[in-house]
Amino acid sequence: xxxxxxxxxxxxxxxxxxxxxxxxxxxxxxxxxxxxxxxxxxxxxxxxxxxxxxxxxxxxxxxxxxxxxxxxxxxxxxxxxxxxxxxxxxxxxxxx
Amino acid sequence: xxxxxxxxxxxxxxxxxxxxxxxxxxxxxxxxxxxxxxxxxxxxxxxxxxxxxxxxxxxxxxxxxxxxxxxxxxxxxxxxxxxxxxxxxxxxxxxxxxxxxxxxxxxxxxxxxxxxxxxxxxxxxxxxxxxxxxxxxxxxxxxxxxxxxxxxxxxxxxxxxxxxxxxxxxxxxxxxxxxxxxxxxxxxxxxxxxxxxxxxxxxxxxxxxxxxxxxxxxxxxxxxxxxxxxxxxxxxxxxxxxxxxxxxxxxxxxxxxxxxxxxxxxxxxxxxxxxxxxxxxxxxxxxxxxxxxxxxxxxxxxxxxxxxxxxxxxxxxxxxxxxxxxxxxxxxxxxxxxxxxxxxxxxxxxxxxxxxxxxxxxxxxxxxxxxxxxxxxxxxxxxxxxxxxxxxxxxxxxxxxxxxxxxxxxxxxxxxxxxxxxxxxxxxxxxxxxxxxxxxxxxxxxxxxxxxxxxxxxxxxxxxxxxxxxxxxxxxxxxxxxxxxxxxxxxxxxxxxxxxxxxxxxxxxxxxxxxxxxxxxxxxxxxxxxxxxxxxxxxxx
Numbered sequence: 001x002x003x004x005x006x007x008x009x010x011x012x013x014x015x016x017x018x019x020x021x022x023x024x025x026x027x028x029x030x031x032x033x034x035x036x037x038x039x040x041x042x043x044x045x046x047x048x049x050x051x052x053x054x055x056x057x058x059x060x061x062x063x064x065x066x067x068x069x070x071x072x073x074x075x076x077x078x079x080x081x082x083x084x085x086x087x088x089x090x091x092x093x094x095x096x
Numbered sequence: 097x098x099x100x101x102x103x104x105x106x107x108x109x110x111x112x113x114x115x116x117x118x119x120x121x122x123x124x125x126x127x128x129x130x131x132x133x134x135x136x137x138x139x140x141x142x143x144x145x146x147x148x149x150x151x152x153x154x155x156x157x158x159x160x161x162x163x164x165x166x167x168x169x170x171x172x173x174x175x176x177x178x179x180x181x182x183x184x185x186x187x188x189x190x191x192x193x194x195x196x197x198x199x200x201x202x203x204x205x206x207x208x209x210x211x212x213x214x215x216x217x218x219x220x221x222x223x224x225x226x227x228x229x230x231x232x233x234x235x236x237x238x239x240x241x242x243x244x245x246x247x248x249x250x251x252x253x254x255x256x257x258x259x260x261x262x263x264x265x266x267x268x269x270x271x272x273x274x275x276x277x278x279x280x281x282x283x284x285x286x287x288x289x290x291x292x293x294x295x296x297x298x299x300x301x302x303x304x305x306x307x308x309x310x311x312x313x314x315x316x317x318x319x320x321x322x323x324x325x326x327x328x329x330x331x332x333x334x335x336x337x338x339x340x341x342x343x344x345x346x347x348x349x350x351x352x353x354x355x356x357x358x359x360x361x362x363x364x365x366x367x368x369x370x371x372x373x374x375x376x377x378x379x380x381x382x383x384x385x386x387x388x389x390x391x392x393x394x395x396x397x398x399x400x401x402x403x404x405x406x407x408x409x410x411x412x413x414x415x416x417x418x419x420x421x422x423x424x425x426x427x428x429x430x431x432x433x434x435x436x437x438x439x440x441x442x443x444x445x446x447x448x449x450x451x452x453x454x455x456x457x458x459x460x461x462x463x464x465x466x467x468x469x470x471x472x473x474x475x476x477x478x479x480x481x482x483x484x485x486x487x488x489x490x491x492x493x494x495x496x497x498x499x500x501x502x503x504x505x506x507x508x509x510x511x512x513x514x515x516x517x518x519x520x521x522x523x524x525x526x527x528x529x530x531x532x533x534x535x536x537x538x539x540x541x542x543x544x545x546x547x548x549x550x551x552x553x554x555x556x557x558x559x560x561x562x563x564x565x566x567x568x569x570x571x572x573x574x575x576x577x578x579x580x581x582x583x584x585x586x587x588x589x590x591x592x593x594x595x596x597x598x599x600x601x602x603x604x605x606x607x608x609x610x611x612x613x614x615x616x617x618x619x620x621x622x623x624x625x626x627x628x629x630x631x632x633x634x635x636x637x
Contacts, residue, residue, distance in 0.1 A: 014574060016581055032341045033162055033210055035187050038586045039341045039367075040523075059371045060344050067342070 004053075005074045011048050012070070016041055027071040032064070042067065049073070055080050104264045105287050106325070107175040110136055113331040117305075121333045123165045123324075124353060130165045132331065138166070140255035142173035142206075142229075142246075148253065149227045151203055153178035153260050154267055158202040158225075160184040160193065160215055163338050166231050166246065167315055168324050170206045175268060175287070178260025179203075182270040182282070185316035186211060187585040192280070194218045196272050197225060200282055200475060204229065206246075209236035216240045264288035270475055271318050273416040276517040278530035282475030283416045292468040293419040294329045296440045297322060300423055301357070301384055301410065305331040308381075309357040310350060312340040312364065317525065318416050319388055323359055343367045347377055354381040358404065361389040361524025362396070366554050369399050379404045388412040388420070389524030390556035391512070394433050411436055413512060417484060418469045418496050421445060422510050435509040443467025445510065447502050455504065460513050463502040466495045518609060520549030520557050525587045527559055529609075532590065535583040536561060539576070541569035546599050546607045547590065550616050561590035562599060562612060571595075 009023060016036050031037040037045060045067060046057045055077065066076040098112045113120065114136035122135040130138070146157060157174040159181055161167040167183070174181035182200055184193060193214060197205065201224050207215040209232035219228040220242060229244050230237035237245035268290050270282035303309075309327045311334055313320030327334035335353045337346055347368070350358065358379070360368075365387065371377060382404035392411055400409060408426035413436035415421065422445060424437030439445045446454055447461040455461035466488060473481035485494040501513035520527040529547040536545035543564045549557035565571055573593055580589045600611040 014578065032339055035211070037341060038187060039339060039343075040586060042341045059374055062342055063345050064342050 002074070004077050005070060007052060008070055008073050008077075011045070011052075012036060015044065025070060027074075028069050030064070030068050031070075032068055037068075045073070049077060053077055053081060055084075104291060105175060105262060106268055106290055107139070107172045108291075109329045109331070110139065110172050113328070117331055120305075120331060122328065123168050123334045123336055125163070125165050125336045126338065128165045130169075135165070135169055135172070135328075137255045138169040138250065139172035139176060140257055141250045141253045142169060143176035143257035144255065145229075145249050145253040146173060146177045146179065146204060146227075147258055147260075149204070151177050151179050151227075153262055155179045155203040156182055156200045156270060157204045157206065158182050158184055158197055158200065160186060160188070160205060160207040160211060161231070162186045162208065162210075163311065163315055163320070163336050164231075165336070166206075166208075168328075168334065168336070171315075171321075171324070172328070173257075175262075176257045176260070178262040178266070180267040180269055182272065183314075183316040183321065184272070185314050185585060187314075187587075188214075189583060189585065190214050190218060191583070192585075194221065196280060196282070198222055199279075200270055203227065206231070208232040209240070212236070212240045212243065216243060219243075262287065264291065267472065271321070271416050272316070274519060274526040274528035274531060275480070276519060276528060276530065277480075278528055278534050280528075280531075281477055281480060284472040284475050285419075286472050289419075289469055289471060290325065291329075292442065294322060294325045296442050296469065297420060298326050298330055299441050301326075301386065302408075303330055303332065303357065303384070307332040307356045307383075308335055308354055309333065310335045310337070310346070310355045310359065312337045312346055313359065313361070313524075314339070318419055319359065319361070319414075319524070322419065323357075340364050340367070343371055347371070347379065350379045350382065355379070356381055357384045357386070358382045358407070359386045362387065362392055362556055363523045363554060365392065365396050365400060368403065369396060372399055372403055377403050380406065382407045384408055384410065386410040386412060388414055390521050397429060413437075413510070415498060415500075417471045417498075418443075418465050418467070420469070421463070421465050421498070424509075432509050435505070435511055437509060439465075439467070440469075443469060447504055447510075457504055457506045460501050460503050462516070463498045463500050463510070464495050465498060470494070470496045518548075520547075520559055522549065522552075522555045522557050522559055523587050524556065527588050532559065532561070532584060532588050535588075536563065536580070536590075538583065539579040541566050541571055544599060544607075546609060546612060548609055548612050548616070550592070552591075555591070558591040559588065560592040560594065560616075562594050562596050564596060564599060 049055050097115050098108045113132040118133035119131050122132045123130045157179045159170045171181050204227040205219050206229045209230050219225050229246050231246040234245045234247050264287045268287040269285045272280040272282050275281040309323050311323040315321045324334050335355050385407045409429050410426055412423040413421050420440050422437045422439050444466050446464050449455050449461045486497045488495040499516040503511045518529050532547045533545050543566045545561050545563045547561050550560045552558035576593050600608040602608050
């Protein structure tokens, strides 16, 4: 399991569902439809991504195709990290 | 064909529109677009399937589903079969799901394979619950022991329900609402209660069959439910979203689908306005904006009108026990900024002092409501029912005593003053402090807890817990929060937790909530707790 996925699963496991279930959650399972995240949960997820990786998630990108499964979150974070050199450097500093 | 004047039952509108305008879109979701003919077909097949499995007039059919076309179809299926429906919020945890299904004595549970983890064990436990129907992935549904897969069931059943014998006085729905005693109460609504209310609402909102009504609210919440009922009543179109979790997506749907009616609670509008401040949003198709559940701050109105220049803004007030009490004519929003208006069409309200005398203008009293929308009572709770439904004008008549404090002005406009119970309104949803306290007390290591509401710009009120731990127990906020998430729907989970050594008590040993509330009101300190959402909002503003 790669690092971002591990981070995201840990965040979900610690904040939204009971122990052990975060790992069992299918990577492509909708987090909102499985009752893991509601609207406040999505805001907290965004805040987590912003703080953990130094990303800015613009309102118009806070969409299910970017955030509504573990796989989608990982892909979105990777894409944003790859796109922004400055952001990525900042994130590396934070992660380190 | 049933002419409008003769539509007495909830499903009569559906039957009429399926015959008259079969191809008109009835329900649009992210996954499906159902015409009136298709919605009717799905509802009629499910109704017959329910009857074939023994559902009789008056039986309770529980619907535990995300907002979806099937959820809407299941409501009408129950009505066509002569049963009463009850929609359970898909966020509900196992204990509460079991409680409401047992309380209602539900005969059937309609759910989804994705929720089977919760639904199936509860269904097995309850002897009165004889049928579990699961939508969603057919293979997953079929793999659940004892469950019937919805798709196969519909395919093998004709769209021909048998006459049920139901009349307008029969029970149409149970709507569960948080009570101050801790357990949710089932509000009993008759067919005639609901048919009357949907017509009254559509009348004052000035809606018509070409409207496209957005619904982002859970259908377990009567405000969300009535968007669907009004749409079908009118032959209009319901644009149904699973939730408001992704506001940008909702805005896109409004724009793409040409939504004309935008119902929300202040939290929904706060999110839209935060986005609008970052980057201007245009939703020119919107003609009506409706708000209820909590006061819409006056400074929201101008930016809402920037987003939706042709919209009329409605401020409203209601309670599940009669669906809606009053509304303010949108033309008066600026003249009567603090008022929630006057009684909805076909009903009346009056404010009475303690001694039963009508309050003079400016004087505070208790709001009473009279009309065909007043509930039948609470399911299985005769004492609670007698507290809320009091003798009315004519022998045998009962009016609703809301126990909420109101004033009227010299023009007869109503002003909300306060609640007489300690129910918290957060994100437009009712939170019972006792229900949350009971859940917190079940967390290992928690000795006792007291829960209050504290003012919050985004939520209306935020839930705050004061918690005393058992001696020697250490628990951080994160562990506490996880334990809460496992026991409570998200909107009930305390935003703030304050660990204390002891709670303020009265001489008789009851927690003195007023001391906690007063301390919050007096202090200018920053609220404790994560405040994560508040932090984000500050960032954005």
